[in-house]
Amino acid sequence: MSIRFDNRVAIVTGAGNGLGRRYALDLAARGAKVVVNDLGGARDGSGSSVTAAQAVVDEIVAAGGEAMASGASVTDADAIFAMVDEVKAKWGRIDILINNAGILRDKTFTKMTLDDFRLVLDVHLMGGVICTKAVWDLMREQAYGRILMTTSSTGLYGNFGQANYGAAKLGLVGLMKTLALEGAKYNVKVNTVAPLAATRMTEDLMPPELLAKMGPETVSPASLYLVSEDAPTNVILNAGGGGFEAAHVTLTKGVHVAADAMTPETVAAKIADIRDRDGEIVPDTGAAQAQAALSGGN
Structure with missing residues (x-):
């Protein structure tokens, strides 16, 4: 079985670097027209530039693909909806959305300000909501859509110093679970990936010898499968370093008392x-x- 994306249009957020860049390049190599969305800010969310997004577009075009750059912030609903309108006008449809954009503001909860907490939620969780809302009705109308959320081990299992990030990332799992139900009869499938990858976001969080085994190319296969035509829905896949695992929210048998x-x-x-x-x-x-x-x- 060969997974292709010919005649499909994909939007990848946070695609100027790291995982998003790998997704964009891999989708384009398999036939997709790709919107490379990236605010171009620093890891903490400050600043902006379309340079990184345009560089990825140039790579795709040089390889014979089709792509366009977008510097819209995922937190700016007007800009994201305008981007979607532009894509629809250019290519007629939107088949795939990968919600990958994110920032880090790591501190212990004691030292974390409410602004640090709120901004991380705005980018990860509300950014995912805004981008998904912008394409949702179009995907329902065309009876085809593949949406991918990005969670993390922090959201699923917790990590010290990342209360804001963990809350946002598990929130995206909850969003996926409901949207998978609401999209089912319209052939809109919604899944989640939990990457373990060496990127700008993780470069100082793990030892170099481990990061060397965890390039974005070790995550991309799971993500591309989860936005393919034959993808399942309501699935969480952990991916990275050559490993692929499924994560579940389980329920014990428990007890029943009088x-x-x-x-x-x-x-x-x-x-x-x-x-x-x-x-x-x-x-x-x-x-x-x-x-x-x-x-x-x-």
Whole structure:
């Protein structure tokens, strides 16, 4: 099976460097017309320049592909909607959106300001919301769309000093889970990748010998699969360094107790049984979780 993107139009945010650049180049090499979106700011979100985005466009065009640059900030809804209108006018459709743009403002929660917290949420979570909202109705109307969110190990499992980043990244998983349900009948599939990659965002967070094994090319295969025609939906894939794993939000069998035993003491006494992972499931929806709870366990 050969995965191709001929006649598909893709928008990749944060595509001037790192993972986004790799996605843009790989999509174009497989036939996609690519919008290289990048604000061109520093790792903390300051500054702007379209230079990085244009450089990636030049690479794609030099290799015989089609691409256009966009310096719109993912936090600026008017600019993003205008970008989408421009793409639609130029190429007639938008088939793929990869929400990759992000910044870091790492500090312990004690030292983190509310502005540091809010800005990271605005770029990662609200940026994903804005870009997705801008293409959502078009994808529904054309009965085809592939959207990829970007989470991280911090969002899924936590990391010291990244409360803002973790909150934003897990928020994108929640967004994916609902949109996968709402998009299903319109052939709009929504997935999430959790990259482990050597990029500008991680260059001082991991030892050099580890980073050398974790280039963006080790993540791109998972991301391209998740936006391909035959992609699944509502899937979280961890990728990097040659490894690919699926992550799940699971539910244990738990316990069911009588009304007169619904006390904190009962929970304390049964916490080992409640947390026992033998026979755990992955509910398809929040309603399925509620049904399992109300039916006396799953």
